[in-house]
Amino acid sequence: MDWLLHANTTTEKLVLMVVAILLFVVVMGVVLFAVDRPKNPPKGLVIGAFLGPSVLLLAFGLVYPGLRTIYTSFFDRTGSEYIGFDNYVRAFTQDSFQLVLRNTALWVVCVPLVATFLGLLYAVLVDRTRFEKIAKGLIFLPMAISMVGAGIIWKFVYEFKPNQQGIQQTGLLNQLLVWVGFEPQQFLLTQPMNTFFLIAVMIWIQTGFAMTILSAAIKAIPDDIVEAAQLDGLRGVGMFRYITVPSIRPALVVVVTTIAMGTLKVFDIVRTMTGGNFGTSVVANEFYTQSFRQNNAGLGAALAVILFVFVIPLVVYNIRQLRITEEIR
């Protein structure tokens, strides 16, 4: 049974996969069956059986590393000497890190607002039109692409070649510029515009998410409210301003905060498209660079903690709003 531990051929690997699936199904089945077995199981047993494994895994996989990261952030690069808040001071005062914090702020402000705004606009415009499904599908498609994939796609879109004899443009955007008669641009090189060109990629991905949630919320507005408003003479923009937006306010907040959380930890796009060069680095990318490439565990941990602290209020607000939406339903 050596192949169970060291699967070498494709067949062995496939068989191993099936075995793993069966094992998982059996274990899950046993757990579900066992918990259901006693006629009136004590509440503690049910809670323990379902919650216990997750709590253990969370403690081991999330809480412990989290505490450990906070601890490491007070030590120097090798983790041997206690240096207090020096890493944090460095992260907030050094020019290069201030740039990183500024970029992250730009991301967190721009992506959620623009993506949500576009998503909302789109949802309202295509609502109850003939081609709604296709239109929504088109906008939703980028959601299925990984951030790395999107980064690579857009890197091609922004690709720069000079406009001269014997040179073929390979970047879509620059080809368009050349056709219209402009000079090709170094989109990813010029600060600070390059950050916005990266942000555009994230917006491209997230608009679909915003549109889906908001579209569902719009459809959930009770018809009698809409009819009453129409009887009162509300049309178009007025309807949007006084009925649609207030009715879906909780959903809007959830969408904005969810996207903001995803944006805070943006890493893949920056890393694939510029590697954090040309002044485009963000906190998550800098955290990776410091921890793993420059081998500065302390500073990397401090950056991770800063990110963590920024996310907490968003998470709290998000969950509270989510509860409110659920209460309304």
Add this chain to the structure above:
Amino acid sequence: MRRSSAALATGAALALVLASCAPSADDGGDDSTDDTSATAELPEIDCAAYDEFGDLDGTSVSVYTSIVEPEQKTQEDSYQPFEDCTGVTVEYEGSREFEAQLLVRLKAGSAPDIAYLPQPGLLKTIVTDTDAAVAAPDAVAANVDTYFSESWKGYGSVDGTFYAAPLGANMKSFVWYSPTMFADAGYEVPTTWDDMIALSDQIVADGSMPWCAGIGSGDATGWPATDWVEDVVLRSAGPEVYDQWYTHEIPFNDPQIVEALDDVADILKNPDYVNAGLGGVDSIATTEWDSAGAPILDGNCWMHRAANFYQTQWPAGTDVSEDGDVFAFYLPAMTEGEKPILGGGEFVTAFSDRPEVQAFQTYLSSADWANVKAVTTPDGGWVSANNGLDTDNLATEFDKLSAEILADPESVIRFDASDLMPGEVGTGTFWSEMVKFFSEDKSSQEVADAIEASWPQS
């Protein structure tokens, strides 16, 4: 009933996702070992050299490295004679994230038996920050004393202890050009720095762009520019200053280094010289290094400074020879008498002292391995500083040229300085500031000052 079957279905779906991730972790590369017998006849090796390590049959050695496909196959093929001799299985694992992941693995206590470190600076970090590295056995030290020059042994040592024997070697002081284009235009290969500048001016006067350059390389963007600077420091300031420079006996912003940066700027930041077919000076920062030389083939530029391993970057079918489509000349020194060379290479570091690991280290440091590797690399692009390497075994004319220059007693070889500097500088600010040198047009002095400021205190 409906609920529990739904739960089962969810569970199965989850398991599918989990299981599909699991097997990919160990795709070591066993598929490629089967067809090794088909390759060219391997040189005979002396199995007796491994007797002193005892009976090793059935044991295995794990190797972790940044050398991935297509070079991975030629590496694996070159282990075959050793495996046949000793019965040891070499488990090869290549990763593009090697530098970052190796330290993670060392800290997590799951060190590989052997890693090929591309930077002596990384070896130093590992030795000082962890106690994972194991000093090289006597047999390896003996091999290195026999087959390598003193300086190569020094790069594999930390604080007087010898850890790592050199594996492959890079010869970086090359300028790629097109011999046919040069012949048609009546240009001569320059033999001094001034000749090269004069040639560049000549090309400009003839209405063309002499240089192409690119330093993009994913998250390692910037390293090709550090090679430029190192080559120039070695030429304008000399090997002694070079040694003081990377050991930080003189500051990074020493006037001699700033001057070298200015010399680089004279070529790479001169809009008349660069960047043919790729844009203006700032396009150097965004152009990928591996495609930067391609415009030579289209006649858009004439010269591209890149190491010997650039040979593998030319499109298939390109004639790389002394009078073919492309070839390289030695990046000239200031005067004709000197021959400073910028080199690089990997170092075999062990994290275990089991006999089979030591036997494998011994094999890799022997002349036997160097010759086997040369034969198992039929397409070329590989050389070693091992003087037991028979250059006839090397595949291409160009590799022979590289090996000859590396072995030339006139050559003054210095290792890539950025690989010797502490990580924060060598793979950190030196890279990122060189990017700003081009992308933000930072001055030589500003760049040098910024790098000096980042040099670790201790």
